[in-house]
Amino acid sequence: MAPSALTALIRLSLIALLATLIAASGALAWQAQQSLNQRLEQQLLREGHILADSLQRRLRRHEDELTRLLLIWHHHQGMDQEEWELHARSLLDSQTSLVRLIWVTPELTVRWPVQEPKHQAFYDGQPLPRDLPLYAALFRHDYSGNEYVLGLRARELHLIRPINAGQPDDIASAFSGALVSSFDVDELVNSLLDDSRRELLAIELHYRSQPVFAFGTAANKDEWHTFAIPQHPGFELRVSANTRFLQLLRSPVPELIFISGSLLSLLLFSAALFTQKHYQRRNEIEQFNQQLQDEISQRSAAEEQLALEDARLNLILELTDHSHDGLIVHNLTQNIALHINSAAYRMLGYQSHAVFERLLCQHPDGILPDFQAWLKMLRSLSRQGLPRVFQLNLKRHDGSDQPVEISAELLELEGISYLVAAIRDNSARLKLEHELQELTQRDGLTGLYNRRHFDEELEREWRRAQRSSSGLGLLMIDVDHFKAFNDHFGHQAGDDALRLLANTLRASLQREGDQAFRYGGEELAVILAGATEASAITTAELLHRQIADLHIQHPHSHTGQLTISIGLSWEVPPLGFGSEQLVKHADKALYAAKEEGRNRTCRWPLRADDE
Missing domain, CATH: 3.30.450.20 (PAS domain)
Known part of the structure; x- marks a missing residue:
């Protein structure tokens, strides 16, 4: 073949190759544009589903809270106004878009309205206006569990819960009034929109084909995506892209692909450039693969950690069931x-x-x-x-x-x-503390309260008698010639005698509040709280008789039996004096009883001949 023909053939081949590469570049550019359009579509669908699900949860929460309020109503078989306003205000405070809660009586009269300041529409005892859609719905009983009624203003919706909802059929068939919650649709939907959605999306909310919310302007008024709200028939959410959204998603990639393809076709013979591009492409792929592997590893580690935390939590909860606490x-x-x-x-x-x-x-x-x-x-x-x-x-x-x-x-x-x-x-x-307290308060030999508890109780009763201006009596008791008894019969017999005297002393105290103590050695004491002087004397006389009836032999006693001497002090505690005054007087009376020959009771103040 002639060189010119060969040259022409090569040129034609190159032109054909160049045309093919340019056409391929155009095809790639078209595919890139289609991919961008698909991304826009997917992004809008994803945003729409997210908003629809979020709106469904908010509506469901409104319904659950109103149902909970109705259950409280049933549980208490109705409410008074204070209890109603307490629960209603708590519900309004917890739901930002909730603006009003009212109770509508069977006569369609508004009672106890709890309303946000900017939404004051009703007053207590107001007949429900007949031009409201709410009136028509309540009058015809034209509502069901999760349906809403438009307010007089299109941006407000009412949710109705009949008082007898959930009751037996024979009760539910009669209209007994209803609980009605109202919420501001603007506040409800706006709470779902963050700054990015406000900037990029146009949104409309329709209820039963009537628009109740609108935000933003669609870049193409004919391209709206409609989403039904799950479990809430009648609600439709419409989402479209605004101009800003399209600007952000617009990409020079298709044009770059076409230009790059054309340039690569023109520079096909530049082997160095082709090698460089090929090497660069290979490095990018390797980096992408490495990043992908790193992300996979991180996700696996996070999933393992989450599973470990779940297992730990379950183990902790299971272990608490084996605790004694x-x-x-x-x-x-x-x-x-x-x-x-x-x-x-x-x-x-x-x-x-x-x-x-x-x-x-x-x-x-x-x-x-x-x-x-x-x-x-x-x-x-x-x-x-x-x-x-x-x-x-x-x-x-x-x-x-x-x-x-x-x-x-x-x-x-x-x-x-x-x-x-x-x-x-x-x-x-x-129980252990009580037993330990008893051990610290009791005398080990006789079982009576000990000296330390005597001091505490006497001070307590003295102050109580001062406050109430009542009488307080004290018997200081000493066993006559007890040392001689011990020397003659032995200390074991002396201990047995003390125990027998203590048991007799306890049994002789008939009044509640009377307490017996071992004051020290063979000396005993009795506190007579709230006693009169006559009853204190009677108690002392009873003790002498009870001890005498024991017939405990005592060879060194002039009676031949074990006897006791008692010093009695009784007074209404004066202000400014302490309980030691009562002990001092009882000790002096006891000393006088011993001086007079023992086996007797002497009272304070002492008679002239006692002194």
Whole structure:
């Protein structure tokens, strides 16, 4: 073939190759543009589904809260105005888009409206205006469980719950009034829109083909994506891209692909450039693969860590059921028991977790009397940073008291209050403390209260008598010639005699509040709280007779029996004096009884011949 023909053939081949490459570049550019359009479509669909699901959850939350309020209504068999306003205001405070709660009577009269300041539409006792769609719906009973009624203003919707909803058919068939919640659609939808959505999207919300919300301007008024709200027929959410959205998604990639393809075709013969591009492309692919592998590894590690945390949590919850201490985690805001271990309810005699949980949520005073007052005190201690450990009596299943120690904490997480309480059975410790206290207050030989407890009780009774201006008596008792008794019969016989005297002394005290003590050695004492002087004398005489009836032989006594001498002091405690005055007077009276020959009672003040 001639060189010119060969050259022409090569040129034609090159032109054909160049044309093919340019056409391929155009095809790639078209595919890139289609990919961008698909991204726009997918992004709009994703945003629409997210908004629809978020709106469905908000609406569902409104419905659940109103249903909960209705359940409280049924549980209390109605409410008074104060209780209604308390629950309604709590519901309005927890739902930002909720603007009004009213009770409509069977006569279609508005009662006890609780409204946000900017949405004051009704007053108490107002007949429901007949031009409202709400009136027509209530009048015809034209509503169902999850349907809404448009307000007089198109941006407001009403949700109706008949008072007899959920009741037996024979009760539910009669209209007994309704609870109606109203919410501002603007606030509801705007709360779902962050700044990025406001900047990029045009949104409309329709209810039963009527627009109730609109935001933004669509770049193409004919390209709207419509989304149904799950479980809420009648609601439609329409989403479209605005001009800003299209500008952000517009990309020079298709044009670059076409230009690059054309340039590569023209520079096909530049081997160095081709090699460089090829090497660069290979490096990019390797980097992308490495990044992909790193992301896969990180995701796997995160999933393993999450699984480990779940396993730990389940293990902790399972281990709490093997603890002897009770554990309760309670959502106070929503009144939900999040966790109750078995020790918590079995400690109080409950066999069913469900029964205990229901009682805790619906009637906590049945477990802890004055629960709300205790909760208020706990909040105060938490704010002051003081210890939150309480010694309390809980109510058991059979109605008896269960002494416990409760360590409690209040936590605030994401606007929700949680109560965490650890409960320990305190019965054994209190019993041991009581036994130890008894040991420290009792005399080991006679079983009577000891000298230290005598001092404490005398001071307590002295102050009580001062406050009430009542009488207080004291008997100081000494066993006559007890040393001679010990020397003759031995210390064991002396101990036996002291025990017998102590038992007789205890048995002779008939009045509540009278207490017997071993003052020291063979000396005993009796505190007669609230006694008259005559009753104190009667008690002393009774003691002499009871001791005499024991017929305990005593060879060194002029009576031949063991006897006692008693010093009696009685007075109404004067202000400005201490209880030692009563002891001093009783000691002097006891000394006088011994001086007069023993086996007798002397009273203070002493007679002239006693002195």
